[in-house]
Amino acid sequence: MRHFLHLLDLTGEQISELLTEAIRFKAARARRALPKPLADRVIALVFEKPSLRTRVSFESAILQLGGSSLYLAGADVGLGWRESNADIARTLNQFVDAVVLRVFKQSTLDELARWSSIPIVNGLSDLEHPCQALADVMTIVELFGTVAGKTVTFVGDGNNVSRSLAVAVGKLGGTFILSAPAGYGFDAEFTQWYATNIGNPLSEISDPTAAVAHADVIYTDVWTSMGQEAEREKRLKDFTGYQVNESLLAKAPSHTKVLHCLPAHRDEEITDGVMESPASVVFQQAGNRMYAQMAVLAKLVS
Known part of the structure; x- marks a missing residue:
């Protein structure tokens, strides 16, 4: 691993190794015995989009592993418009040991990585959210001991989150099902890649009730993501019937x-009742972002 841009680039074994490290870091923190593999390292966080979990989890991870971070708002850096991404990459190379980016376009990350001699980490793009997916499968391992043989049903949009999660689940031997309205599924290029590289077809079941019938995990995300505000009313209408609510949860095991x-x-994509139910592990999942990112940074930087 030189960069952490796409889960598509990693093998199932590499993902498993990162999960093992993440779980080890979590246990070490509980004992107040975290190692310091990032001692004397500086990590830049360049964010074009605002964030709570991504920023705090990365900054805390870096600090607890002995490093320090610099937060740079996207407008301050001007990726691709204030100066070229090639120049930005080679400038940052002089000052820091790695760069985490939360950007609008995957192409921005890929271009920076081409010019960078230090690790580039995908903190989120329009196509992928690999750090989130790593935390997701870590949570599944904590719950069930393994991802292999488990069924994960994503009720919602075929977006960056579901795309990365589908790859992580598939590479670890699980079954991934997307339940989305017409026009919101995965694109043909991605489904073809998945069938060729994962070795089994990517399941899409439009009826949410049928999709969750054998689910070990039900996953959802907002129907209107950042940058899609103009589509909000249309999306609310199109996703009617795709809410993860008590009735849908009752159809699952x-x-x-x-x-x-x-x-x-x-009370849009998920009801308050389900969020606060015993079935919900969303805050354990959120906490695992930090440990998954500890594993990525330790692997790339130390």
Whole structure:
């Protein structure tokens, strides 16, 4: 691993190794015995989009592993418009040991990585959210001991979160089902890649009730993500019937757990009752972002 841009680039074994490290870091923190693999390292956080979990989890992870971080708002850096991404990458290389980016376009990350001699980490893009997916499968391992043989049903949009999660689940031997309205599923290029590289077809079941019938995990995300505000009313209408509510949860097996990457729009894509139910593990999941990112940074930087 030189960069952490796409889960598509990693093998199932590499993902498993990162999960093992993440779980080890979590246990070490509980004992107040975290190692310091980032001692004397400086990590830049360049964010074009605002964040709660991504920023705090990265800053805390870096500090607790002995490093320090610099937060740079996207407008201050001007990725691709104030100066070229090639120049920005080679300038940052002189000052810091790695760069975490939360950007609008995956192409921005890929271009910076081409010019960078230090690790580039994808903190979120329009196409992928690999750090979130790593935390998600870590949570599944904590709940069930393994991802292999488990069924994860994503009720919602075929977006960056569901795309990365589908890859992580598939590479670890699980079954991924997307339940989305017409026009909101995965694109043909991605489904073809998945079938070729994961080795089994990507399941899409439009009826949420049928999709959760054998689910070990039900996952959802907001219907209107940052940058899609103009589409809000249309999306609310199109996703009618796709809410993760008590009625849908009752159609799943009794052991099913509910995940959400947050922030949640309560009583839109998920009801308050499900969020606060015993089936919900969304805050354990949120906490695991920090440990998953500890594992990524330790692997790349130390």
